[in-house]
Amino acid sequence: MTTYEILTLAVSITAVVVSIAIPLIQFILRKMKQLKLTILPFDHTPLTLFFNESGSYIKFKFSLECKNKPATIHSMHARVIRDSDKEQLELIWSTAESVYVNWFGPNAANRINSVSIVHPLKVLADTLEPMIIEFSNCNQASILNVCSQRNDIINKALQQWHPEKIDELIAILHEEGNLEQLKPSLIELDFWKAGTYKLYLDIQYNTSKILTTEFQFSISDASEHAIKNNTQAILLCQIYKQSNLPCPYRFEFVDTEISQISHVQ
Secondary structure, three states, X not given: OOHHHHHHHHHHHHHHHHHHHHHHHHHHHHHHOOOEEEEEEOOOOOEEEEEEOOEEEEEEEEEEEEEOOOEEEEEEEEEEEEOOOOXXXXXXXXXXXXXXXXXXXXXXXXXXXXXXXXXXXXEOOOEEEEEEEEEEEOOOHHHHHHHHHHHHHHHHHHHHHOOOOHHHHHHHHHHHOOOHHHHHHHHHHOOOOOEEEEEEEEEEEOOOEEEEEEEEEEEOHHHHHHHHOHXXXXXXXXXXXXXXXXXXXXXXXXXXXXXXXXXXX
């Protein structure tokens, strides 16, 4: 073979090798890229703490960043641990709110579809999915029991005294003291005390994998006092509900900042 023919053959072989190698390398690189999920809390008070007839629970506002590959989110669980005594609150995702602001006023009819039941969802690769998730209390038996006792006390007073006005019924209930006896149980069920807390958010994705992210937040004395006042609303609002009247007692909640400590994927 002449030198020209040898060079031509070498170039041809090189071209073939390159044409095979480039797609192969691209395929290998794609396979080597690992899915990376990251939780990014909203900047302003992303965590809200509640205590009412549903017990103690939270709402968390964050974005889920998905890099390199898509991910299917199957469920979310949260654990809140009080640093002072290591008491633990178990929570599971229950509802999701829209992240878009409603400009149509306070009318409930205008807020249709703004809240949905949580369900598995797919987050596309290299996207950022904003979420407002409410995590409900996994153990509501105790608070439901107290509320059931409250209802029995109110119904018994209504049947026995037949008061014409709500103020008269409330005065009777205070005089008898049966309703007030439920306060210690409600105070005990209120998880939110002044101090520091750890929040562990577990996201189950792609069937068997779990992303665990650890956060820290704190509650002030003023916030503890504000949310503790909800015990009175729990005891008395049912009276107004039975009369189809608006309850004058407001359920307080606490908005707080949160900081990330670590995450394990």
